[in-house]
Amino acid sequence: MTTDQILATLQTQKPLVHCITNYVAMNIAANVVLAAGASPAMVHAEDEVADFVPIAGALTINIGTLSPAWVSAMQKAADAARAAGKPWVLDPVAHFATPYRGEVVQDLIGRGPAIIRGNASEIMALRGAATAGKGVDSGDSVADAEAAAIALAKAQGCVVAVTGEVDFVTDGTRSARISGGTEIMPMITAMGCSLTALMGGLAAVAPAFEAAVAALALFAEAGNRAARTAGGPGSFQVAFLDALSQIKPEDLADDAGVQWL
Ligand SMILES: Nc1ncnc2c1ncn2[C@@H]1O[C@H](COP(=O)(O)OP(=O)(O)OP(=O)(O)O)[C@@H](O)[C@H]1O
Ligand SMILES: Cc1ncsc1CCO
Numbered sequence: 565m566t567t568d569q570i571l572a573t574l575q576t577q578k579p580l581v582h583c584i585t586n587y588v589a590m591n592i593a594a595n596v597v598l599a600a601g602a603s604p605a606m607v608h609a610e611d612e613v614a615d616f617v618p619i620a621g622a623l624t625i626n627i628g629t630l631s632p633a634w635v636s637a638m639q640k641a642a643d644a645a646r647a648a649g650k651p652w653v654l655d656p657v658a659h660f661a662t663p664y665r666g667e668v669v670q671d672l673i674g675r676g677p678a679i680i681r682g683n684a685s686e687i688m689a690l691r692g693a694a695t696a697g698k699g700v701d702s703g704d705s706v707a708d709a710e711a712a713a714i715a716l717a718k719a720q721g722c723v724v725a726v727t728g729e730v731d732f733v734t735d736g737t738r739s740a741r742i743s744g745g746t747e748i749m750p751m752i753t754a755m756g757c758s759l760t761a762l763m764g765g766l767a768a769v770a771p772a773f774e775a776a777v778a779a780l781a782l783f784a785e786a787g788n789r790a791a792r793t794a795g796g797p798g799s800f801q802v803a804f805l806d807a808l809s810q811i812k813p814e815d816l817a818d819d820a821g822v823q824w825l
């Protein structure tokens with residue numbers, strides 16, 4: 565499927581996206597999913613996630629503000645997604661920062677995500693590479709993470725998406741680079757978390773590799789448009805949601821900014 569077909573399908577089907585994300589991201593991630601045309605639900609109680617996953621089109625798990633009850637819910641949700649044949653997307657926020665985060669992420673990877681989406685430092689650290697990242701923000705370039713992304717995709721049999729100035733997506737065999745967006749984007753918290761939620765929505769209606777590329781192309785185009793009017797990070801966030809809601813499938817038909825490798 566092409567990016568314009570994927571966006572058109574999302575907007576017609578309006579898939580329900582089950583998001584387990586962090587306290588920082590919950591509001592903007594839900595608004596991003598809605599602006600693109602899908603339907604978010606932030607559901608993280610351990611007693612209900614396994615019942616919610618089967619009614620959703622896809623699941624996303626972000627470990628940003630984890631704690632034991634949340635981790636248990638993430639594990640149950642991931643297992644339910646696998647059992648129901650629903651794709652799920654993992655966002656390994658700052659997993660290298662503490663042993664607890666690292667152990668949780670390794671456990672979740674073992675539960676079969678369809679896509680792992682992280683910034684360059686997060687993806688490099690998943691392959692044991694030294695990184696300059698300290699917390700949730702990346703300290704490394706995407707170019708330096710490409711080899712790790714390919715190795716990770718091959719080892720886990722999943723799609724890996726690395727974000728930064730120019731994004732990189734790979735399934736271990738095919739790869740793509742996506743350019744666009746603006747340097748204002750990393751100045752707004754939870755843009756990456758929101759992207760992960762949107763990627764889940766697109767993975768509900770398209771194969772994982774194409775869905776990941778489509779999510780990045782959509783973010784790049786919305787970022788380009790918002791940068792034309794924004795005066796800084798505050799107004800950019802508002803302009804970004806407006807732009808995302810105004811992008812039509814045909815606006816992405818030329819695949820501008822996507823380099824298929
Ligand atoms: N310098 C940049 N120029 C253009 N776009 C960028 C730049 N940095 C990040 N982006 C875009 O911002 C979005 C979020 O990517 P980023 O790598 O900042 O995620 P992240 O570090 O996981 O964010 P967070 O943890 O705050 O949610 C992606 O769409 C990415 O393409
Ligand atoms: C700032 C922050 N802290 C934990 S999660 C999060 C959102 C960006 O990843």
Ligand SMILES: [Mg+2]
Pocket residue numbers: 655657658682683700756757
């Ligand atoms: Mg992040």
